[in-house]
Amino acid sequence: MFIVTLNYTAPLERIDAYLPAHRAWLQEHTARGLLLMAGRKEPRDGGILVAHAADRAALDAALRDDPFAQAGLATYAVTEFVPTMTAEALSAWRAQ
Structure with missing residues (x-):
């Protein structure tokens, strides 16, 4: 499991121009x-x-295809973690 933090590197006007394509990618x-x-962050x-993702390489490949990445509008920080404790509603994602 991975947490990805996107940080914008461009003004919101440029972000908003790519938002429809980014949402389609999502x-x-x-x-x-x-x-x-x-x-989005607040x-x-x-x-x-x-x-x-199956592995980090698969996630990285997908992130490279994000329109924000292709336009140089964001940086990505990826943290891998193993969810050993979850709420019952998320138990399918709990590591065994």
């Missing part, structure tokens, strides 16, 4: 099961993704 990878959650200086 929807595609959520439908594929790679992304479990996504949302204050609005980036976003957070919760990802379930």
